[in-house]
Amino acid sequence: MAEAVHRLIAHDGLDAATMAAVAREAGFSVGLVQHYFRSKDDLLLFAYRRVTDDQLSRVARLVAEGEAAEQPIRAILLRCLPELWPLDEARRGEYRVNRAFHARSLDNPTIAEVARETAATVRGQLSRAVENGKECGEVEPDTDAELAAVEVAALIEGLADDLYREPGRPVGDQTMAEAAEAILRSRLTRYFAGECRHYR
Amino acid sequence: MAEAVHRLIAHDGLDAATMAAVAREAGFSVGLVQHYFRSKDDLLLFAYRRVTDDQLSRVARLVAEGEAAEQPIRAILLRCLPELWPLDEARRGEYRVNRAFHARSLDNPTIAEVARETAATVRGQLSRAVENGKECGEVEPDTDAELAAVEVAALIEGLADDLYREPGRPVGDQTMAEAAEAILRSRLTRYFAGECRHYR
């Protein structure tokens, strides 16, 4: 059912995700959807949580892979953060779902709380990455980790909007996707400028 | 009527802006609203345009003031860009309206076009600011103006989200607003590092 909600919102917007439409899309009756979800808000909240959890766990997997391969933190971040960008049709759908719920979070405290938690998680991971970087020598010791985390998180979000809006627009002689990655890389390179002294 | 739409969306979300509610809020009858707007979409589009025009003209005014006072470009940008942030109740309302329409732009091409134009305008102004900075010596001549504009625009947008979500959260020993300004300043100072050779 959550997948049905995802598909409907990604394809036709939040308003398309009515109880009847969700039931039809999932191949069940309206009654069954009601059986599992006390109200429509419950259903939407569940679906939203699923999307954010999905994104965060994909990022976590990429981080783990990078750590296993003993890559520098800078490289790991540069690999995992664009996972949050709408770079293919699946993630463009995810973006649409996210933005739809983002709007709903303006009036729905429960959804706002999920959005807040998700943002805090990303920021927390970034902040921890910077702190780790200080320990291993990639980052200057006097860097404000929290401030850097806020900046990079904001940058990611803002670039996601641009990427969605005009994926094909050229920026100079690059594609928008290349430009976004270049911007992210230059920012990360600024914070993670040193060499890790643990791995070789 | 556009003001009524603004108030309703800012206070209770896009769904609250029904024809009946708008008419009541504006003190007119439903029929009159219909008299001036062919359809609800027309009404919403008009209201959205008004909000974005408002924001852009406020920014333009601040830019003009800064230019009149012969301030360096860096200072002008640092003064006018936070105008787009939800730093007081009025601009928080504006933010809510913007985000509501942002979500609607996912399904409504006309609204998407307005959003695209607005983003392009901001980017264009930023890009021009960098080019001007090159001429007057504030900016390194080999800076990619377009790339810098994309980065700063994305940063502004992303920070706006954070500012709205948790205006009171402390970042280190600063408020969120101070942190956002510090981040913006450091980014601007990086691009506009030189002295303007025209004034003084």
Place this chain on the structure above:
DNA sequence: CACGTAGCCATATGACTGTATGGTTATCGG
């Protein structure tokens, strides 16, 4: 066997929605 509970469904209900209709009043150019 009984029986409660979970899974499952079709349909009724009542509240809202945007828009259409058919009007009245006022303004103003010829």
Place this chain on the structure above:
DNA sequence: CCGATAACCATACAGTCATATGGCTACGTG
């Protein structure tokens, strides 16, 4: 003065929505 056009209104209409209702299986437990 006359007629057209704009301003303005109440209400009807057709549709959609979330949710409530009542009933149907099937199954595990006492």
